[in-house]
Each structure stands twice: as C-alpha cells, then as structure tokens.
Amino acid sequence: MELGSKTSKGKLVASGVIPFAFVILLIVYLFGSSGDLLDVGVSLPEVTIEKIAFVDGEIQATVRNTGHIPVEVVMADVNDRIQPAAIEPDRFLNRFETALVRIPFEWNESEPYTVGITTEDGTRFEKEIKAATQALKPSGELVGYFAIIGTYVGIIPVMIGLLWLPFIKRISKAKYNFFLAITVGLLLFLGIDAIEEATEVSAKFLAGSFNGILLIATVVILSFLGLYYSGNKLVKRADASPYAKPVALGLMIAIGIGLHNFGEGLAIGAAVGLGEVAFSTFLLVGFALHNTSEGFAIAAPMAKGKPMIGKLVGMGLIAGAPAIFGAWIGGFAYSPFTSIVFLSIGSGAIFQVAVAILGWIRKEDDKFLASASVVAGIAAGMLIMYITSILV
Amino acid sequence: MIIILVIAVMVSISYFIFPSISDAELEQKIFVTHSGAIVKTTGEILDPIYSVQTVDFDPDKFLREFNYGRVSMLEDGRTLREFTIIAEDDKTMEISPGIFYNVWTFNGTVPGPTIRATEGDIVRIKFINNGNKQHTMHFHGIHVAEMDGVFELVGPGGGQFTYEFEAGPVGVHPYHCHVMPLEEHIAHGLYGVFIVDPKEKRSPADEMVMVLNGFDTDFDTENNFYAANSIPFYYEHHPIQINTNQLIRVYVVNMVEFDPINNFHLHGNLYYYYPTGTNTVPSTYTDMITLSQTERGIMEFQYTYPGKYLFHAHKVEFSEKGWVGIFLVKENPENSIQGVKYGTWE
Numbered sequence: 176m177e178l179g180s181k182t183s184k185g186k187l188v189a190s191g192v193i194p195f196a197f198v199i200l201l202i203v204y205l206f207g208s209s210g211d212l213l214d215v216g217v218s219l220p221e222v223t224i225e226k227i228a229f230v231d232g233e234i235q236a237t238v239r240n241t242g243h244i245p246v247e248v249v250m251a252d253v254n255d256r257i258q259p260a261a262i263e264p265d266r267f268l269n270r271f272e273t274a275l276v277r278i279p280f281e282w283n284e285s286e287p288y289t290v291g292i293t294t295e296d297g298t299r300f301e302k303e304i305k306a307a308t309q310a311l312k313p314s315g316e317l318v319g320y321f322a323i324i325g326t327y328v329g330i331i332p333v334m335i336g337l338l339w340l341p342f343i344k345r346i347s348k349a350k351y352n353f354f355l356a357i358t359v360g361l362l363l364f365l366g367i368d369a370i371e372e373a374t375e376v377s378a379k380f381l382a383g384s385f386n387g388i389l390l391i392a393t394v395v396i397l398s399f400l401g402l403y404y405s406g407n408k409l410v411k412r413a414d415a416s417p418y419a420k421p422v423a424l425g426l427m428i429a430i431g432i433g434l435h436n437f438g439e440g441l442a443i444g445a446a447v448g449l450g451e452v453a454f455s456t457f458l459l460v461g462f463a464l465h466n467t468s469e470g471f472a473i474a475a476p477m478a479k480g481k482p483m484i485g486k487l488v489g490m491g492l493i494a495g496a497p498a499i500f501g502a503w504i505g506g507f508a509y510s511p512f513t514s515i516v517f518l519s520i521g522s523g524a525i526f527q528v529a530v531a532i533l534g535w536i537r538k539e540d541d542k543f544l545a546s547a548s549v550v551a552g553i554a555a556g557m558l559i560m561y562i563t564s565i566l567v
Numbered sequence: 568m569i570i571i572l573v574i575a576v577m578v579s580i581s582y583f584i585f586p587s588i589s590d591a592e593l594e595q596k597i598f599v600t601h602s603g604a605i606v607k608t609t610g611e612i613l614d615p616i617y618s619v620q621t622v623d624f625d626p627d628k629f630l631r632e633f634n635y636g637r638v639s640m641l642e643d644g645r646t647l648r649e650f651t652i653i654a655e656d657d658k659t660m661e662i663s664p665g666i667f668y669n670v671w672t673f674n675g676t677v678p679g680p681t682i683r684a685t686e687g688d689i690v691r692i693k694f695i696n697n698g699n700k701q702h703t704m705h706f707h708g709i710h711v712a713e714m715d716g717v718f719e720l721v722g723p724g725g726g727q728f729t730y731e732f733e734a735g736p737v738g739v740h741p742y743h744c745h746v747m748p749l750e751e752h753i754a755h756g757l758y759g760v761f762i763v764d765p766k767e768k769r770s771p772a773d774e775m776v777m778v779l780n781g782f783d784t785d786f787d788t789e790n791n792f793y794a795a796n797s798i799p800f801y802y803e804h805h806p807i808q809i810n811t812n813q814l815i816r817v818y819v820v821n822m823v824e825f826d827p828i829n830n831f832h833l834h835g836n837l838y839y840y841y842p843t844g845t846n847t848v849p850s851t852y853t854d855m856i857t858l859s860q861t862e863r864g865i866m867e868f869q870y871t872y873p874g875k876y877l878f879h880a881h882k883v884e885f886s887e888k889g890w891v892g893i894f895l896v897k898e899n900p901e902n903s904i905q906g907v908k909y910g911t912w913e
Contacts, residue, residue, distance in 0.1 A: 249665030251613050256887035257799070259600030263610030266665075269825075276613070279604040297666050297784020297791060 178215075188232035220246040220294045223382035224302035225273070225511065227290055228310035229282055235310075236276040236290045236302070240268035241382030250293040251278050271384075282307045311447070313507050321444060321502040328443065329436045329498025332463045334491045336470015343478035348539070351478070353548035353555075355536050358428075358472040360556015362529040365435055368564065369522035370395065370444060370520075373515045391519045398523025402431065406531055414443060421480035424535055425473050429490035431470045431528035434499045435521035440501020442518070445509040447502075469494060473529075476535060601800050615664055615800040615889065624660060624676055626796040627805060630775045632763070633683040638692070638820070646688045648734075652679065654721075654744070654757065656698035663792055663799045663889065668784050670700065670753035671744070677797050678778040678822070680760030682742070684734035686766050692730040696721045702752070704842065705745035706761055707861065709735050717745045737765045738844035739818040741861045754783055754824040759864075762818055765847075770812035771865070775807070779829050779858065779880075779890065780822045788825050792889050799889020802878075806895035811873050813899055817866040818844070821858035829890075830857045831866070832881040838868035855881060870896040 221242030228235040234253060234528075240246050245456065246268050251260035260278040268274055282288060284307060291301040311317055343354055370391060377387025406427045473490050505514065536549060580905035598606045600614040649693030684690050696702045700723055705716035713719065721728045744757035758774050776809025780797055781790035792799045809815055817838075821829045832855050837851040839849035840856055844865040856864070870876065879891035 248666065249613060250615075250663070256884065257615070257889065259598070259604050259606055259612070259614035261598070261606045261608030262613055266611050266613065274610070277606070277608065279600075279606055293666065293784075293791070295665055295667055297662075297668050297782070299785050299791060427854055514836055535714055 198510070214438075218242070219245060220296060221382070221384070222246060222248065222268070222294060222300045222332050223503055224290060224292060224300060224444040225380060225382075227288075227302060227304050228510065229288075229307045230310050232279060232281055234278045234280045234282055234288065234290060234307075235276070236292065237273060238268070238276055238292055238300075239273040239382065240270055241384045243371045245269045245271065247295040248274065248276065248292055249295050251276050252291040252293070252299075253278060253280055253282075254289050255291060267498070284308065296505055298359075311506050318503065321447075321506050322414055322499050324443060324447075325440050325496070325502045326467060326500030328389025328502075329440065329461060330491065331496030332466035333470040333473070333495040334488075336467045336472070337487055337491050339471050339489065340474040340478055343475055345511045349546075349548045351475075352536055352539060352546065353552040354471075355475050355539075356549040356552020357533050357556040357559070358475045358552075359529050359536075360553040360558075361468045361560050362428075362431070362525050362532070362556075363553070364515070364557050364560035364564075365432075366522045366525035366529065368527065368560075369435060369438055369518045372438070373518035373522070376442075376511050376514050376518070381515065385512065385513065390515060391551055392524075394519035395517055395523040395526070397519040398434075399527045400523075402427070402524050402527040403530070406527060410531075421476045421478075422483070422486060424476040424531060425480075425486075425490055426493070428473050428476065428528045429493040429525035432472065432494040434517075434524040435467070436495060437497035438514075438518040438521035440498035440503075441505035441509075441514050442501075444502035444507075445500075445514060447506055466495075468556075468563070476532065575703050575913050581729065597828065602801060613665075614737045615804075622664075624797055626794075626801045629676065629678070629681075630777070630795050630807065632681060633774075633776075634680045635683050641689060646685065648684050648688050648690050650680075650682060650690070650692045651695070652692055652704060653694060653695045654698050654702040656702070656755070662782050662784070666784060666792075669755065671702075671752065671757045672761055673704075673757060677756030677758075678780065679742070679757070681760045681762065681776050681818075682901065685764045685908075686735050688734045690730075690732055690734050694721060694728045694730060696723055696726040696728075698866050699723050701726075701746050702744045702757065703740055703746055704730055706730070706732070706742045707740040708732070708763070716746075720746060722825055725771065734763045737763050737844055738841075739820060739863050739865055740843070741820050741822060741863060743822070743861075748826055753822065754781075756780075760818060760820050760823045762844075763784055769816070770814060772816040773809055774816045774818070776818045777820070779823055779831070781823045781825070781885075781888075781890075783825060790823065790825055790888070793823065793829075793885040794889045795878075795892055800891060802892025804891035806875060808895050808897060809870065810897055810899035814867060814869050817896075818863070819858070819866060820863035821861065823885075824858070826882075826885075828857055828859055829885065830855060830881050831878065833866075833868065833878045834876040835872070835874070836868050836870055836876065838866040840864040841867070870894070872896070874899045 179440060181558045213460055219242060219511065221240070223239050224236050225239055226237040238248065248268065249261055251258055258278050258280060260276050263275045263277065265274070266548040276292065280292070286307055287303065287305050289301050290302045291299050293299045343351065346354070374388065377391065381387045409427065410423050473494060476530045501517070595607050595609055598612040598614065600606055600612070606612060634650065634761050636650045639647045641647050652673050654671070654673055657668050657674065658672055658675065660670040660677065662668045663669070670677045680688070692704065701720040702755050703716035703719065703721055703879060714728065714732045719728060734757055740761045740763070742759050742761045744752040746752050758778070760778060775788050777795040781793040783789060784791045795802060819831060823829045837854045838854055840851050841849050842864045873896045876894045876896060877891065877895060879886035
C-alpha cells in the first residue's frame, strides 16, 4: 500500500512538472538555433524618462530601457539643445535597467523644460515638465508641511464625518439602511476614482512595457481577495458577541479607507514634489469636503454598537493618517510604479468594504436591493461624491 | 511556499521600482565639457568632445583637401580633368560620438570629395553606383541637358554613367544626387562641392571648404545635428589654425535640409562676401550672411590679432546642435604686429 501511494505521488509530481519541462525546452529552442528563423520585424529601442528632478544648477533625469533590446545612451539635451551630461552608473542599459542622467544646467524657476535622451542609433526620447521647481529634499520643515496637508486631507475630514454618529443612532431602521447605502455609493465612487487615477498615472509616467492597465486590474483583484478573506475571518471571530460585529465592520471600512487615503496622499505628495500642483486653499477645501463622507462611512455601521469614543477615534486615525505617510513617500521618493500599486490596493480594499456593507444590509433588510432606501442611498452616495469631486 | 512567493514578488518589484545602485568604484571624475560646464561624476560622460577620435570621417583633412583629378591635355589644348566617383548607400558612419547613422556617400564620405577645376577645363566624371538604389550626380552650373543628372538614372549594383562638361561658370557650386525622393537622397549625405577657378588665378590665400550640413537621425524631418563639415562641434575642440595677416578664403556651401535657412557669423572680424563666387567684386562686407538651400559663396578675411575666435550659426539652435567652430589665430612669423595688447583678461 505504502509503495503504491509513493508511486502515485511520484506520478502526480511528474505530471505536474512535465509541462514545465516542455515550456523550458521551447524557450531554449526559440532562443537557440532557430533564433534567426523567427527574427522577423525590427526591434526598436525604447527609453522612458521616468522622472526629472531640478536641483541646484543641475537637471537630473531617471531613464529606463523599456524596450526589447539593450540600448546605449549617448547624448542628452535640454529643450532640444545638446548639453553635456553625466550618466551614472554607465551608459549601457539592458532591458528594464535604469540610469541617472545629470545635466549641468542653470534652469529657471517655473519655466517649462523638455529633456531629451538620444540613443546610439540617433533616436531621441523626450519628456516635458510644465514648470521647473526645486526638487524636494527631506527636511524637518517639509516633513511637517506634508504632515499638515495629510492631516487636512485625511484625519480632520474623517473625524468630522464621524460626528454624524449620534445622528445615525437615533434614526429609524429604513433611514439607517438608507445611510448605509449612501456609504456603499461613496465607496463605489472612491474605488472607481482610484482606478481612474492609477490609469492616469500609468498613461503619463509608466512605460508601455509595464502593462499599466493589467497591473491595475491584477492588484485591484488581489487586494480585494486578500481583504475579503481576512475581513471574513475578522467578522466571524466577532460573531461571538453581538456588539463586536459593528466594530469589526467599522474597522474593515477604516482599513479600506486608510489604504485608499494612502494612495491619495501619494498622489498629492507626488504632485507637490514634481511641481505639478500649487497647493491652494481651494484644493484643500475640495479634498476636505470630499473626504468628510469617508468618516460617515465608518460611523454608519458603528451606530449599531455601543458608543465607544476611543475606538471611534482610533478608526478615524486608521482611515485618515495614511494620507500623511502617503504624502511623505509621494513627495520624497516618488515612483509611478509604487503609486499605481498603492492606488490599486486602495481601490480593491474599497470595493471589498462596499461588498461587506452590502452583506450587512442584506441581513438587516428583507427586501435588500429592491428597497427604495437602499437604491436611493447608493445613488445619493455616488452623486454626493461626484459633486464634491468637482471641487478638487 | 507562500512566503517564498511573496518574497520573490517583493524582490522583483523592488528591482523594477528602484534605480539600480552601482557597487562599482564610486570615484568622482571631473570632465570639462564642450559648453565649458564642469561635470563631476562617478559614471560616464555624455559629451561630443569625448571619444570623438573614433569618428571615421576627418573634418581636418576634408577642410583643405581639393581634388584636381587626373590631368591631361586635349588635342585642342584644353585641360581634361578626369574623376571617378563611386556612390554607396549601405555605410554606417559615426556622425557624432556614439551616434551611428546610415549615410549615403560619394567616395565614402559626407560630404563627397571637393572637385576643383579651372574655367574652360573639360571635367569628365566616371560615375559608378555601387549602392542598392538608383543614384545620379547633378552639378549646379552650365551644361547640356543630358549631363544634368536628373533623367539619366544610374542603376544600382555597379551601374555606370560618364558626366562630361566644360567647367563653368567661375565660382563655388554644389553637386548632389538628384533621384527622387530628392530630400531623402540629399539628407543622407549625397552631396559635395564643385569649385571653378577663374583663368586668372585668385590671389594666394589659405583656402578651405565648409559644407554646412545636418543629420536627421530620427527621421522626423527635423535635423538632430548640424555642423560645418558633418561632425558636430568638431572645429570647436579641434580649432582651425590660421595666421594673422594672412588672407583666408572659405568656400562655404549650405546643404542643410528641412530648415529653410542657415547662416554664418564670424567673431572678432568681418569678411568680404562673394555670393556664388561668380563675381570678382564682393557684394558685402559683413560678419553675417544668410544662406538658403544650396546657396553658397566665398568669404575672404584676415585677422590682425591672434587668439581664439568663434564662428557659428547665429541661428543659435544650430550652433547648440553642433554648427560651431573656432579659428585659432597665431602670430604670423613673417609680419607680426608687435606689442599690441588690448583689454584685460584674468
């Protein structure tokens, strides 16, 4: 018997490995002898300028080989005028390899600049910056500045939103479901908003070879599944006591919104860091109004439980504070790739929270989606977000 | 298993996100560049001054090289000058340090050889097309229609044609391929200079040829590089040496494509300019001429004071893309002006 199970195990492993072996054989074959046979078409060099930083008397461009063939960077230019430059560590770039091109240049504040990179075959790649601003260096002052922005955008609006809790507590069941449904609408909007933003970043900064859209789709779904799994565990554990369940749901929402606000903070920090946004009071007001609804989303399920001020404040922080960390990272160490990943994680998290709340409503409401309060709530939530988003 | 997967994913992601950090020597090297900017780096320098030695066309040689052909006397007493010109279109030339471009050439270089004859000479050119496309030679000047190099296409792979005409009129003229699409054939480098000297020789001078040209290496119908004699910035870091109080004569031909005009500005001096070189009287005394496509002429000047003098396109875009050079004027040992010093420079 034992022997039999061993051979069947061996067969199982073999049947799993054999297709892999054939894939490897195929790859070896294609790269090997028949390489010339399949060499149709022309592979063109492609270099992407991922980031341009303006420092004292110097323009720094981070370039990446995003094509299918190795390239050699041989020249740099500013506004299509040849400039001497240094390239570190060296000018030969393999696939996906990056280098820093440092161009000594007395640039002028807030003027537009186009930086160009030419490869050995004479092809030129360029990137335009609308207004040059001194690259941000981490300093106590700036860290504080970003913390304040993050507080205004993240923590304060969420806390204000939480103040609706006593109001939600006193209303009837139908009205309560209506408000929960509003939350679902808000969250759906935020999730789509994050995908839109990630798409924008991908189109603007990410080289085509990264498959930006598919990256977003993959991360959104992975994030959704990950949180769905851990969220369910959290709620199941909370099932033991009837009062803990609203807290568990509130916590899930807070974490989802926190992930979302981290992505939002990244975007804000990056925009300031890249000199693309002059941070105005108007913009802050827009973000604050927009994000107040997030506090409401946390407060809605919590209204069913015991009033717990400490927990509520904690959740406000979980939801709001990531905006500060996001702003720091976005401002000081911007990378389009991380930005897209975090925006997508936030989006997936938000969708999972929306699904969790819908589940909660279904338990409370017999008619569920057919009831007027739920339908009206979701619609109202989306509309509120759309209107406040115009302000941003 | 899952942990290993996660770590693998994290490592591969961080590889994409973060610029590779070199663990090679981090020694700072200092470079003085063509623009005068100082670059300190642990990496490599990107500048036309460095590695220019590898460029296989020699602008210094081209500058003062005139081809008079194989000379023989015809029965009627006229001079016959025979040339052999071979066209090719598969060469790759390093037109600026590190940048390789498919040039189409007459006798292997861009520009092609400078052909020189005296007014009334018979010029006979055996043209061989070793390229993969049809090519011709079209001379600006006076000749019979069959010698115009427009309708008599010379086939690829060794096709031949003999151009024969009487040199004239006096002056400096371009020659170029005239096969359609014309812009493509010219922009790839099929052009050169044809000088017709007057029978009564011009006064002795330090003579040189400057073909103002450019290269569109990314084929967007805009030049990426400009130069006098093909190599960007060449004469800036290999200054042309001349003497004070010596007549300098520059045969200048504008072969830049795509841009409607080019121009020539000389520093610390003015020059007499003879448009097309057809008249013995200069049209102007200036430090700035404007040249349209194939517009050309002769510039004559001499420097009184030694030193370094720029010459460049005052269409500054062109000079910042390579059309700039320096005359290094040395004290003429034969007739120097002693003890003249102006200004202070520390």
